[in-house]
Amino acid sequence: MAKFNLGKFSSQTAGPNKHRLKPLTGAASIGAVFSRQDNTAPAAWPGVPTHAHICYNVSMRHFLQSEDWKNFQLALGKTVFEESEPDFSYLAVLEKTKMGNYLYLPYGPTLDEKNPKKSLKKALDSLKALAKKQGCIFVRIEPTVAFNQKDLAKFGLKKSKDLNPADTWLLDLKQDQAEILTNMSQGTRTRHNQFEKKGLTVSVSKNPDDIKYLITLQHKLAQAKHINTFADSYLKTELEQPFASLYLVHYNDEGKEKIVSASLFFDDQDAKTRFYMQSATDPEYKKLPATVGLLSTAIFDAKAAGLETFDFWGIAPEGAKSSHPWAGFTQFKKSFGGFARAYSGTLDLPIRGAKYRLYRFIRFINLKVRKIKA
Numbered sequence: 001m002a003k004f005n006l007g008k009f010s011s012q013t014a015g016p017n018k019h020r021l022k023p024l025t026g027a028a029s030i031g032a033v034f035s036r037q038d039n040t041a042p043a044a045w046p047g048v049p050t051h052a053h054i055c056y057n058v059s060m061r062h063f064l065q066s067e068d069w070k071n072f073q074l075a076l077g078k079t080v081f082e083e084s085e086p087d088f089s090y091l092a093v094l095e096k097t098k099m100g101n102y103l104y105l106p107y108g109p110t111l112d113e114k115n116p117k118k119s120l121k122k123a124l125d126s127l128k129a130l131a132k133k134q135g136c137i138f139v140r141i142e143p144t145v146a147f148n149q150k151d152l153a154k155f156g157l158k159k160s161k162d163l164n165p166a167d168t169w170l171l172d173l174k175q176d177q178a179e180i181l182t183n184m185s186q187g188t189r190t191r192h193n194q195f196e197k198k199g200l201t202v203s204v205s206k207n208p209d210d211i212k213y214l215i216t217l218q219h220k221l222a223q224a225k226h227i228n229t230f231a232d233s234y235l236k237t238e239l240e241q242p243f244a245s246l247y248l249v250h251y252n253d254e255g256k257e258k259i260v261s262a263s264l265f266f267d268d269q270d271a272k273t274r275f276y277m278q279s280a281t282d283p284e285y286k287k288l289p290a291t292v293g294l295l296s297t298a299i300f301d302a303k304a305a306g307l308e309t310f311d312f313w314g315i316a317p318e319g320a321k322s323s324h325p326w327a328g329f330t331q332f333k334k335s336f337g338g339f340a341r342a343y344s345g346t347l348d349l350p351i352r353g354a355k356y357r358l359y360r361f362i363r364f365i366n367l368k369v370r371k372i373k374a
Contacts (some may be wrong), residue, residue, distance in 0.1 A: 045073045055247050062107035062144050062270040063275060064164070066202050068243045069106070080102035081130060087112040090124040092139075093128065099359045100137040100352075103127060106164055107142045107343070116145040124155055124349060131351045138356045139349040146342045157347040161367070165314030166345035169330075172336035173303040173310055180299070183337030186290055195293030198251075199259075202297045206247045211236045213248055214262040224283050235264070235278060247298050249281075249290040258282075261290035265298050273309040274302035276333075295336065315340065 042258070063069060070091050072082050079094040081103070090109035095102050109127070111119040120143065127139045141157070142164055147166055149159070218229040238244050249261035263279035276298070281291050293361075299310050312333040316326040316341065324330075350356040 008057045013024060043368050050129045058211055060113050060144060061089070061110040061271070063243075063266060063271065063273065064106035065089070065108040065110050066268060066270065068241065068268070072238065072241050075240065076234070083126055083130070085122065085126070087115070087119045088125060088126075090127070092127065093134075094134065095358070099362060100355055101134065102136050102138045102140055103131050103134070103169060104163075105142060109141060109143065110221075111143060111145055115144070116147070117144075117151060118142045120145075120147070120155065127349065128351065131349075136350045137350070137359060139351065141349065142346050145344060145346045150342065152347060155349070157349055160346045160348045161363075162346045166344065167315050167317045167340060169312040169315045170301065170312040170341055171336060171337050172314070173299070173308050177300060177303065180303075180337065183335075185335040188296075188335040191289035191292035192274045192296045194297070195289050199302075200251045200290055200293050202294060203248045203250060204301070205248065206239070206244070207211055207246075208236050208240045210246055210248070212241045213259045213280065214246060214264065216365060217259070217262050217282055218278070220282060223256075230278060238264060238277075241266075243269075244277075247294050249294050251285060251288065251290070258285075259295050260285040260288060263294055265297070265302075266306065267302070267305075271309070272307045272313055274307050275300065275311045276313050292330075299336070310338075312336070312338070318342070 016340070035047055047203070053203075058200065070082070073091075073093050078243070081092045081094070083090055083092075086112055088109050090105050093106050095104045097127070104128075109120070109123040111123065124139075124141075127141075131139050140163070152159075163289055173180075175183075184192065199312055215232050215235060218235075223227045239246055242330040243266050245265050245267070247263050247265060248259050251258050251260045261279075261281040266275040267273075268275070274296065279291075279294075281299040302310055314326070315330040316324040320327065320330075
């Protein structure tokens with residue numbers, strides 16, 4: 001720990017060569033993107049797209065549609081499907097519920113930015129075929145193109161409760177460090193400058209065992225605010241991935257060193273983007289500039305590593321009321337400077353209408369019950 005200050009689905013490719021693309025299941029399948037008897041690497045197979053081609057457009061392809069995220073899903077024991085065509089691609093995760101299974105495309109499918117509507121139509125046709133073959137009751141997608149609701153309705157898509165944020169906040173790391181600091185709010189810049197003076201230091205770890213620090217802080221926060229957190233095993237599996245790093249803030253409290261803040265960050269090397277993921281800060285030390293110091297360190301580390309964008313992962317939508325549950329941390333994220341990006345949100349494509357309607361009704365009731373219990 002370095003410490004420092006501050007079933008099968010058929011996929012056809014272009015050309016005469018055709019190969020069958022299998023669903024991938026379980027950790028043992030990691031790296032086995034395609035199945036072929038000669039055991040050659042994917043790049044050696046004629047007519048089969050390499051990873052670079054699967055991600056049709058890196059500027060459009062989100063990290064949750066990447067090879068890295070596929071491997072993470074496999075490590076969780078999930079079944080995933082991949083498809084690639086000249087104007088769309090997708091990574092679909094098979095999700096299982098008591099009501100039936102569905103396909104989930106986190107921040108997918110990846111579409112042709114020149115003609116996203118046509119691209120979406122083709123992707124949905126492919127997904128319908130796959131969903132029917134797998135016996136799914138619906139397909140859940142999250143396009144990173146901001147379609148209007150009228151266009152989405154024409155495709156038969158129905159708005160669902162967002163699983164991943166429909167709006168995010170980005171920071172351009174190609175700016176000079178001085179410019180990034182200048183664009184921070186005065187309060188955030190002051191906390192950044194006071195970070196070391198307050199006796200705080202940051203360490204970075206890729207040791208999965210160190211996830212215990214984030215888990216402890218999240219449990220403490222969950223009890224204080226009555227919120228749900230990710231399973232401990234899920235967080236540990238995240239840190240086991242090569243794209244993940246854990247940032248820890250240390251504080252010497254009367255001679256006893258404590259971890260007062262922790263956060264996971266994911267790096268997408270293809271898109272040159274760092275993502276701000278699960279995070280928690282000890283409420284007993286909320287007056288310390290721990291979170292600002294952690295974030296500013298992660299931001300400048302990302303810049304030094306040659307990354308070009310920092311994604312704060314989720315903010316309240318434009319025009320949201322001050323009572324919005326995300327209003328507080330939205331203001332905090334925006335205090336680092338940057339700009340907003342809107343997506344289409346989470347959308348469902350029903351495959352088996354009656355079962356889908358029953359699923360929606362039961363999900364609605366469950367959400368109401370959870371709110372009452374909270």
